[in-house]
Amino acid sequence: MSTFKDYTLILVGKTGLGKSTTGNTIIGEPKFQASDSGKSVTSECQVEEGENFGYRVTVVDTPGVMDTTVNSDEAKVKTRGEMIEAISECTDSGKRALCLVLKYGERFTEENKKSLYILTCVFGDEFLAKSCVIIFTHGDSFDENYEEEEKSFDEWCREQQEELGDLLKACEYRCVLFRNKTESVDIKKNEMEELFRCVEALNESYTDEKFTNAKKRHKRLLLESNLKRKLDYFNKKIEDLHTEIDEITLNDSNEETIQALKDKAEEILNEIKLEEDGVFYDNGELSLLKDQINRIEKIFTKSDELLHFAKLNEIKRKMLNDIRSRKSNITQSRRSDFAVKRITVEIHKHEIEKLRNHWREHVKIFIRSDVICQKLFKDSGNNTFLSEQDLNVFDNVFQKFDLMMDELRILEEDVTLSEKNRTEKEIDDEIKALFEKLHSIPSTETNTKTATEIKNEADALIESLKGDTRLDKFLEQIIDLKTQAEQKITKCENNYKKWAVGLGVGIATGLVGTAGVVAMCSKHVVANVVGKFAPSAANFLLNFGSRVCTRLFNN
Structure with missing residues (x-):
């Protein structure tokens, strides 16, 4: 049965410190290409596995932080991507650790600070305390410096001050010294044992959760590096939408045009969300694109308002068409004879009242279900807010309904007055004309329309003569007319x-x-x-x- 335990070590650090050589030492084979110059040899992540002194280990060698081939700004983005790639190369099993490689005896420079800052941005603020071991290379120099003092490496670490001392303290002094030049197997074995003792002492292995968080931080850095270009791009699109809104408002556009604008706003918002997806933010921190998101949301509100009023205006247009049609019928009725006019006035009154009630209810239902504008008063009966602004749209329409009803009342009064002023001869002539019209209906007729009209006109004659002393004189003839009309209706139905x-x-x-x-x-x-x-x-x-x-x- 194998006694090996799996480990995965990610080597990170500034260019030229000997990461590749350290990787070869850990796996016990010269698989990583090393260079003595300050130029980075590793241009992309390299993964190698080995079994050394009883340890089965996977080493991920990363390109140097602050790579000498790129400038400082590019290094941030480049390093993030490389670190994400390195983490993704780790195996699922065993213990994972980040190994920060430093050179013993090298002064902690501003470049070191920048490198550490980039690594903190990638792996998080707690990576030193919980997931990191520091490997000092060129340990042979330490032996030479303290050959006579017999000072241990751990003592040296705890004596360090300022930035380096703070770094070692943050890492809880999990530090290992690697001697690059030694050929001693015992020394190498002791170094390996000390390295893995530190790895085992880690508070936390570098988990999948931390990996996910690192990817989010990487996306944050990518967004920050391109933020100005992204802001210019989205602001231009949003300005174009505002221009369209102004045109729609000016031209009173239809629902289709407004909905198309709303769809464009939705597309832009989705683009913004895509840029934001997976970006790291601290608790309570606002989005880098928050202003653009707010502007899009205001466009949604405005387009909804425009869409709402477009629907209201469409309802209004249909109502006005109904009114125009009804007014045309009334105008034709004015030109009709008294008998027809008398019947059509009642029909118009009934239909207009029905139409007005239909539209009034339709408008209220629409407003209740689709109200967007400022809510000013409350319909307590339905516990629903209505918009006075919405209702005002229809004020002139319902006034037109009222005017039509007034017009019908005047027409009705004209008919009544005209009927009262008719002479007995005119009444007699009208009755005779109705009899002639009734008798002209063929005996084989199947349509009851004409006979029904004559019956209705007979009823209207009786109604118009109520209270008139002349009613008694004509009542018998009118009743006979009505009776014959009813018989004719029955005959037509049988036919x-x-x-x-x-x-x-x-x-x-x-x-x-x-x-x-x-x-x-x-x-x-x-x-x-x-x-x-x-x-x-x-x-x-x-x-x-x-x-x-x-x-x-x-x-």
């Missing part, structure tokens, strides 16, 4: 039924077969044939014909 049955029989004839048609069978013959069917089938044929007739007649 229609016979016609429908005849048509049904004719259809049945066709269904029986063309032989019956060729033989010119009579309806009675066909009826006899149909009668031979089951009763339900016969009824179906006759009823089918009747329904066809009804459909044709109604059309």
